[in-house]
Amino acid sequence: MNLYDIQQQWLASPRRVIGMxxxxxxxxxxxxxxxxxxxxxxxxxSIIEKALYSYTLEERDILSRLLQDTISIEEVSxxxxxxxxxxxxxxxxxxxxxxxxxxxCDLLSVHGQTVWHSPPKDGEDIGHTLQLLSIPALAALxxxxxxxxxxxxxxxxxxxxxxxxxxxxxxxxxxxxxxxIAVNIGGMANITxxxxxxxxxxxxxxxxxxxxxxxxxxxxxxxxxxxxNGVFAREGRxxxxxxxxxxxLEYITQKxxxxxxxxxxxxxxxxxxxxVSFVNTFPGEDIVRTITxxxxxxxxxxxxxxxxxxxxxxxxxxxxxxxxxxxGLYKELPNAEFFSPQEIGFDADIKEALCFAYLGWRxxxxxxxxxxxxxxxxxEVILGxxxx
Amino acid sequence: MNLYDIQQQWLASPRRVIGMxxxxxxxxxxxxxxxxxxxxxxxxxSIIEKALYSYTLEERDILSRLLQDTISIEEVSxxxxxxxxxxxxxxxxxxxxxxxxxxxCDLLSVHGQTVWHSPPKDGEDIGHTLQLLSIPALAALxxxxxxxxxxxxxxxxxxxxxxxxxxxxxxxxxxxxxxxIAVNIGGMANITxxxxxxxxxxxxxxxxxxxxxxxxxxxxxxxxxxxxNGVFAREGRxxxxxxxxxxxLEYITQKxxxxxxxxxxxxxxxxxxxxVSFVNTFPGEDIVRTITxxxxxxxxxxxxxxxxxxxxxxxxxxxxxxxxxxxGLYKELPNAEFFSPQEIGFDADIKEALCFAYLGWRxxxxxxxxxxxxxxxxxEVILGxxxx
Numbered sequence: 001m002n003l004y005d006i007q008q009q010w011l012a013s014p015r016r017v018i019g020m021x022x023x024x025x026x027x028x029x030x031x032x033x034x035x036x037x038x039x040x041x042x043x044x045x046s047i048i049e050k051a052l053y054s055y056t057l058e059e060r061d062i063l064s065r066l067l068q069d070t071i072s073i074e075e076v077s078x079x080x081x082x083x084x085x086x087x088x089x090x091x092x093x094x095x096x097x098x099x100x101x102x103x104x105c106d107l108l109s110v111h112g113q114t115v116w117h118s119p120p121k122d123g124e125d126i127g128h129t130l131q132l133l134s135i136p137a138l139a140a141l142x143x144x145x146x147x148x149x150x151x152x153x154x155x156x157x158x159x160x161x162x163x164x165x166x167x168x169x170x171x172x173x174x175x176x177x178x179x180x181i182a183v184n185i186g187g188m189a190n191i192t193x194x195x196x197x198x199x200x201x202x203x204x205x206x207x208x209x210x211x212x213x214x215x216x217x218x219x220x221x222x223x224x225x226x227x228x229n230g231v232f233a234r235e236g237r238x239x240x241x242x243x244x245x246x247x248x249l250e251y252i253t254q255k256x257x258x259x260x261x262x263x264x265x266x267x268x269x270x271x272x273x274x275x276v277s278f279v280n281t282f283p284g285e286d287i288v289r290t291i292t293x294x295x296x297x298x299x300x301x302x303x304x305x306x307x308x309x310x311x312x313x314x315x316x317x318x319x320x321x322x323x324x325x326x327x328g329l330y331k332e333l334p335n336a337e338f339f340s341p342q343e344i345g346f347d348a349d350i351k352e353a354l355c356f357a358y359l360g361w362r363x364x365x366x367x368x369x370x371x372x373x374x375x376x377x378x379x380e381v382i383l384g385x386x387x388x
Numbered sequence: 389m390n391l392y393d394i395q396q397q398w399l400a401s402p403r404r405v406i407g408m409x410x411x412x413x414x415x416x417x418x419x420x421x422x423x424x425x426x427x428x429x430x431x432x433x434s435i436i437e438k439a440l441y442s443y444t445l446e447e448r449d450i451l452s453r454l455l456q457d458t459i460s461i462e463e464v465s466x467x468x469x470x471x472x473x474x475x476x477x478x479x480x481x482x483x484x485x486x487x488x489x490x491x492x493c494d495l496l497s498v499h500g501q502t503v504w505h506s507p508p509k510d511g512e513d514i515g516h517t518l519q520l521l522s523i524p525a526l527a528a529l530x531x532x533x534x535x536x537x538x539x540x541x542x543x544x545x546x547x548x549x550x551x552x553x554x555x556x557x558x559x560x561x562x563x564x565x566x567x568x569i570a571v572n573i574g575g576m577a578n579i580t581x582x583x584x585x586x587x588x589x590x591x592x593x594x595x596x597x598x599x600x601x602x603x604x605x606x607x608x609x610x611x612x613x614x615x616x617n618g619v620f621a622r623e624g625r626x627x628x629x630x631x632x633x634x635x636x637l638e639y640i641t642q643k644x645x646x647x648x649x650x651x652x653x654x655x656x657x658x659x660x661x662x663x664v665s666f667v668n669t670f671p672g673e674d675i676v677r678t679i680t681x682x683x684x685x686x687x688x689x690x691x692x693x694x695x696x697x698x699x700x701x702x703x704x705x706x707x708x709x710x711x712x713x714x715x716g717l718y719k720e721l722p723n724a725e726f727f728s729p730q731e732i733g734f735d736a737d738i739k740e741a742l743c744f745a746y747l748g749w750r751x752x753x754x755x756x757x758x759x760x761x762x763x764x765x766x767x768e769v770i771l772g773x774x775x776x
Contacts, residue, residue: 003533006394070460073518074651077504081516084544116465128469130461135773136537137544145391149524153775156472156525263462363776381776385523387541388751388770 007366011038015106015364016048018094018144019357020087022113024187024212024262026063027225027318028054029087031094032353033105036361043171045358049098050350053090060225066115080132083113087133088141102144109360109384110138110148111352117151117261119160120376129161139387147360150383154370159377162259166192166204166374167362168355173344178337179311181303183329184351185210185319188260189299192374193307201373205256207302208249209265210319213291216270221284227292230324236289239282245273246294256306257376289324296328303333310335320348359383395754399426403494403752404436406482406532407745408475410501412575412600412650414451415613415706416442417478420741421488424749431559433746437486438738441478448613454503468520471501475521476529490532497748497772498526498536499740505539505649507548508764517549527775535748538771542758547765550647554580554592554762555750556743561732566725567699569691571717572739573598573707576648577687580762581695589761593644595690596637597653599707601679604658609672615680618712624677627670633661634682644694645764677712684716691721698723708736747771 014037021030033049055063065071066079087110095102112131120127129151139146151161169182169192182192189210193203211226218224218232227233251260274287303309313336319325320341330338341348359369368380402425409418421437443451453459454467475498483490500519508515517539527534539549557570557580570580577598581591599614606612606620615621639648662675691697701724707713708729718726729736747757756768 066461070458072458073454073464073503074506076461076464077506077516077518080518081514081543084540085514115461118462118465126469128465130465130468134537134540134544136541136771139773140541140544140769149522149773149775152472152522153524153528155469156522156528366776381528383524383776385527385537385773385775387537387773388754 004366007364011365013037015361016104017107017109017357017361018091018105019353019355019360020091020108020110021353021356022087022111023352024114026055026060028052029090030350030353031090032350032357033098033100034354034357036358045172045354047346047350047354049094049100050347050353051094051097052349053093059086063113076132079115080134081137083132084134084137084141087138091142102142105144107360107364108138108142108144108146109357110135110146111150111356112148114261116263117161117259118263119162119259120158126158127155127161129155135385136387145386145388147363147384147386149385150356150359150369153381153383154375154377157377157379157381159370159372159375160257160259161375163190163192163204163206163374164359164369164383165190165352165355166202166371167369168358169204170194170202170371173314175312179308181307181311181313183299183313183315185299185315185317185322185325186352187212187262188265189295189317189319191299191302191307193311202371203256203306204371204374205302206259208252208260208298209295210317211322212262212265213270214288214295214322216267217284217288217291221287226318227288227322227324230292230322232285233289233292233322233324236283236285236287238293239286239290242273242287242290243294246291247297252298252301253305257374292322292324293328295319296325296332300329300332309333310337312337312339314339314341314344316341316348316351318349392754395752399753401425403749404492405495405497405745405749406479406493407741407743407748408479408496408498409741409744410475410499411740412502414443414448416440417475418738418741419478419482420738420745421486421493422742422745424746433560433742435734435738435742437482437488438735438741439482439485440737441481447474451501464520467503468522469525471520472522472525472529475526479530490530493532495748495752496526496530496532496534497745498523498534499538499744500536502649504651505549505647506651507550507647508546514546515543515549517543523773524775533774533776535751535772535774537773538744538747538757541769541771542763542765545765545767545769547758547760547763548645548647549763551578551580551592551594551762552747552757552771553578553740553743554590554759555757556746557592558582558590558759561702563700567696569695569699569701571687571701571703573687573703573705573713574740575600575650576653577683577705577707579687579690579695581699590759591644591694592759592762593690594647596640596648596686597683598705599710600650600653601658602676602683602710604655605672605676605679609675614706615676615710615712618680618710620673621677621680621710621712624671624673624675626681627674627678630661630675630678631682634679635685640686640689641693645762680710680712681716683707684713684720688717688720697721700725700727702727702729702732704729704736704739706737
């Protein structure tokens with residue numbers, strides 16, 4: 001069997017792919033239905049339908065329990081099945097609401113629910129990652145060819161398994177005028193630096209927390225899931241001692257490649273920092289404001305340290321709707337040229353789902369999905385696992 | 389892309405597949421390198437190389453810890469990576485020792501380490517199962533196309549996800565003269581009943597424990613991993629009260645479809661039964677003998693209840709080397725016609741690894757791998773997930 005022919009056949013016609021992304025912030029599942037094609041040697045996408053679904057409180061609780069406590073292997077197995085069922089049910093809702101016929105879909109590309117991610121540490125050859133979701137089960141339920149488990153091949157080759165979005169950025173956001181920086185603010189925040197000079201390596205890494213610390217503080221002080229539009233933060237003022245403690249977190253200024261997650265930025269870290277600062281006497285708004293300012297600062301500081309502060313900057317992810325994060329970034333990077341995702345054809349929120357649709361499309365076409373200079377893997381590799 | 393053409397292309401030439409099986413008994417990894425082809429509409433296999441590797445005590449301990457204790461999600465993620473690395477290292481050893489060039493291998497087909505398996509219970513739509521091993525990681529390490537995770541598609545369709553060996557038995561063991569029964573004695577014991585009358589449905593199910601209770605007793609009373617050739621059992625005599633307690637275990641006479649595993653037959657069950665019988669005063673040999681007799685009886689009882697005791701019977705798996713189990717079966721089923729796996733071209737021990745190689749070969753050819761009358765799934769489905 002000539003695998004190369006099959007891959008060429010896949011790339012030769014436009015393909016319709018559904019991307020499903022469920023992030024570490026456990027807020028829900030984003031779905032993007034897009035068509036990919038190649039014209040004059042360049043890749044093209046067009047978004048056909050999209051939706052952002054929020055988990056119910058009950059669904060969030062199930063997932064949170066899984067991420068925080070010591071559990072039995074039975075519960076892990078059960079969660080794997082539940083997460084698959086959850087994806088199936090949101091996918092069915094999407095197909096119905098958008099009037100999409102599953103027979104029109106060439107591929108379903110799913111990220112799966114990350115429940116653990118440990119990049120390789122000093123002295124270790126490889127890290128490990130676990131995305132729960134059964135690919136054969138989802139394919140059997142949907143009758144759509146399904147791909148997932150995108151991070152483990154890169155990690156097996158010594159990579160961090162993240163970030164994977166940069167290959168999308170490199171293909172679709174490049175400018176020959178200025179360096180371009182794509183910032184994505186999800187649970188964690190990550191950036192991709194795409195140099196205008198094609199000889200320079202693309203860099204991409206997690207800058208630190210995205211919405212996660214803000215969300216945790218909102219839950220603790222206001223019983224809310226997140227700070228809508230950043231209005232709570234806007235009402236508060238910065239607490240200098242808390243600010244200082246946050247800015248001293250080592251991860252932020254650490255040199256890339258680097259990636260992080262809930263194993264570092266979590267309720268325990270917040271608790272530790274809050275206790276140290278004796279801030280229980282201050283209003284919650286001040287704490288949310290300080291954390292929000294810190295989040296913006298940590299992204300900007302990474303851009304100043306490892307990129308050019310005069311770059312073109314695109315901000316996506318849930319955090320793109322937090323006006324207080326945005327104004328923090330504008331202040332921190334006064335000479336940058338900010339542009340909106342709408343200008344290049346997609347909504348801020350849908351980027352990751354679109355990227356994973358793109359990664360799935362690449363894998364079926366035999367194209368590698370990782371960038372070794374970004375993940376640290378020893379070579380390029382075709383990502384994921386496909387059923388049937 | 390015409391998937392059907394690709395599958396036909398796969399089936400049109402002989403394909404060389406490595407099957408890797410690591411069973412619930414945690415004894416090691418069996419590897420079988422075989423060629424599959426189609427001639428006159430019938431499937432054919434020939435075994436090129438094979439090896440049975442035992443885990444070191446350290447490797448066993450790592451796996452046992454994972455299966456017994458409450459653990460953190462980090463440990464599960466780490467185990468997933470460790471099990472992948474373990475498969476990679478045994479595969480490398482196999483390729484070297486046997487002088488097999490990985491470029492000669494069309495496919496690597498791996499079962500993965502089952503750490504949990506809950507078939508659907510009354511009132512539940514679906515069960516869940518978890519085989520640890522990262523398929524994309526193993527493919528990236530080996531540079532061989534890799535398939536695994538064979539059980540979850542069947543379970544998503546309401547099946548028990550087991551047994552999967554019957555499709556091999558149905559294809560290769562059928563006789564028009566007599567019903568054929570394939571017995572496999574691994575950690576658990578399972579049988580496939582292939583009626584001589586092709587209109588009758590194939591049945592297959594776990595009869596109960598295979599070697600697991602014997603192994604647990606050997607460990608407890610003699611500090612050994614298993615009862616080699618059944619010599620400890622041969623020295624003992626049956627303890628009637630323990631025998632009675634064992635034979636009363638509900639699972640044995642329960643009607644199929646049924647499947648079981650370590651969630652029922654484990655150290656806790658053995659402990660419970662031993663305490664009830666106050667057998668601490670008897671020699672370990674008597675206990676091992678009683679459990680061995682019970683194991684043979686439980687297989688024979690299932691054959692009497694749900695098949696014909698005059699069938700052709702093939703015994704495979706590690707338990708086929710336990711002379712005390714075998715003589716128990718000969719006594720329990722005096723009118724059966726026993727035949728050896730050597731007569732049909734393979735060793736008793738290698739059958740499961742060969743079967744999973746066959747299942748992988750079927751999936752790449754677009755052929756379903758489950759038998760709905762056996763697993764209870766609502767339809768046939770192509771099993772597994774493939775990288776890259």
